[in-house]
Amino acid sequence: MKNIFKPILYTVILLTSAFLLTGCTPSNEDLEKYGQIIVEADMLIEGKEYSSAMEKLNEATQLIPSEYGAYEKIIEILLQKNRVEDAKTVIDESANKLSDSNRAILYEQVGKAFYNNREYSQSLISFELANVADQSRESVKFNMAKVYLQQGNIEKANTLLKGKFSEELQEEANLISSYITALTDYDKAKTEIEKVQPSEEIKERYESWISVLESLDEDDLYNRAKLANAYLEASYPYLSITVLEPVKKDMTEYIDGLYLLGKAYYENGKYQESLDTLVGVTTLSKLNQYLYWLIARDYYMLDNLNDAFSYYDSAVSFAGDSADVRLYQEYLDLLLENNQTTKADEVLKKAQTLFEEPWVDIYYIKLSYLTRQDEKTEYYSKKIEYDQLEGNYKKEYLYWKSKIAIENNELDEAKRTLDIYWELDKYDPRYNLLMGQLRFQEGNLEEARSYSKKSIEYDMQRLVTDDAQKLLARID
Secondary structure, eight states: HHHHHHHHHHHHHHHHHHHHHHHHHHHHHHHHHHHHHHHHHHHHHHTOOHHHHHHHHHHHHHHHHOOHHHHHHHHHHHHTTOOOOHHHHHHHTTTTTOOOOHHHHHHHHHHHHHHHTTOOOHHHHHHHHHHHHOOOOOOHHHHHHHHHHHHTTTHHHHHTTTTTHHHHHHHHHHHHHHHTTTOHHHHHHHHHHHTTOOHHHHHHHHHHHHHHHHHOOOOOHHHHHHHHHHHHHTTOHHEEEEEHHGGGGGGTTOOOHHHHHHHHHTTOOOOHHHOOOHHHHOOSSSSSHHHHHHHHHHHHTTTHHHHHHHHHHHHHHHHHGGGGGGHHHHHHHHHHTTOOOHHHHHHHHHHHHHHSTTTHHHHHHHHHTTTTTTHHHHHHHHHHHHGGGTHHHHHHHHHHHHHHHHHHHHHHHHHHHHHHHHHHHHTTHHHHHHHHHHHHHOOOOOHHHHHHHHHHHHHHSSSSSHHHHHHHHHHH
C-alpha cells in the first residue's frame, strides 16, 4: 500500500509545485486586462516615456507572471538604456515564471548586448544560460562561437561553427570557418568559400574575402598582413593576433605588419601589448598619423594622460595637411573633457588652418565658454550660419547657443533657439534638460520638473542624467 501511494505523492508534489510556480491558467478577464496594459505600455514606449512604461509592464508581469510579452518589452527598454546587467537580473528572477524557451530568447538578447559592449565573459555566461534553457536554439551556439573567437578559443569556436544552422546563419558560419581555415591553409579556405552561393545581404563580404585570398602570393609577411587586415575589418582581432604574433620578430622593418598587430592588440583590449609592439617604431609614410594616434589611444586607455596627449600631438604634427578630421575631434574632446584648455586652443588654431567646416567654430564656442571668454563665445556663435550646418552639427550648435543664453539670463533668445531645437529633435535629452533649466529660471517649477524627468528618460548614453538629477534636487 505504501508503495502505491509513493508515486501518487510525488505526482501531487510536482503538480502542486508547477501550480505554485507558474500560477493557474489565466482567466479571459485577466488576459483581456493584460492585453490592455500592454497596449498602454506600447503607447508610452512610442512616446519614449520609459519609466511609466516600465511601471505598466511590471503590473502586467504581476497579473500573469507566465506571459512573455511584458518581459520582452522590459528587456528591450533596459537594453536600449544599456542597462545590460539589470536586464540579465530580470531574466534570472523570472526563472520560475517564464518557460525555458522564452528565457532562452531573452538571455540571447542580453548576450548580444554584452557582446556589443565587448564584455565577452558576461556575454558567454548569458549565451550558456540560453543554451541550458533551450538547446534547440542554433543561433545561441553560433553566437557562442563568436564569443570564443574574441576570447581566443579558436578550437571551440570552430567546433560550434561546424554545426547545422539555418540558411542565413549558415552563410556567416561558413565565412567565419573560412577565416579560421586560412590561418593554416589558404587554398583550402578559398575552396571552402567558393562553393557557397551567398545571399545578397552577405555577398559583398564573401567577395571581399575571396579577393583577399586570391591576392596572396609567395611573400609570407605580406600574406599574413593581408589576412590580419581582413580579420580586423571583420571585427575578429584575435585572428589578426594569431596570424601575426608568430612572426613578430621578423617584422622589424615591416611597419605595416607591426601597425596591424598593434591595432589588433588594441581592438582586443590588450593595450600594453599594443604599446610594446608600436612604441619605437619609426616610418616616413602616411602611416605615421595612424601609428601615433593608436599609441595615444593605448596610453589613454592605460590612464597615462601625459603620454597620451604627447602622442596625439605627434599624430597631429605628422598628419600635416592630410589630417583626419576624426583625429582632431577626438583629441579636442579629450582635452576639453580634461580641462586642458590651453592645449585645446593650440590644437584648434591648427585645425582652423586646415578645415573650413563649421565644426571648428563650434569647438571654439565650447572652448570660450569653458574659459569664460564671453566676447569670443558671442563672436563664434554669430559667425556660424545655422542653415549651412548639417547633421549633428545643428543640434550641437543649438545646444550651446541655448545653454549660453539661459546662463546669461537672455531667456527670450533661449526660447527662440529652443523652438528651433524642438522642431529638429524634441526627444533629444539635452533639449529637454535645457527646457527644464529655462523653466526653472522662469519660476515654473512644475514644467521644470517635467522636462528634467523627460531628459533622464530619453538619455540613453547618460549624457545629461547627472545634471538633470541635480536640477531635480534643486526643484524638490
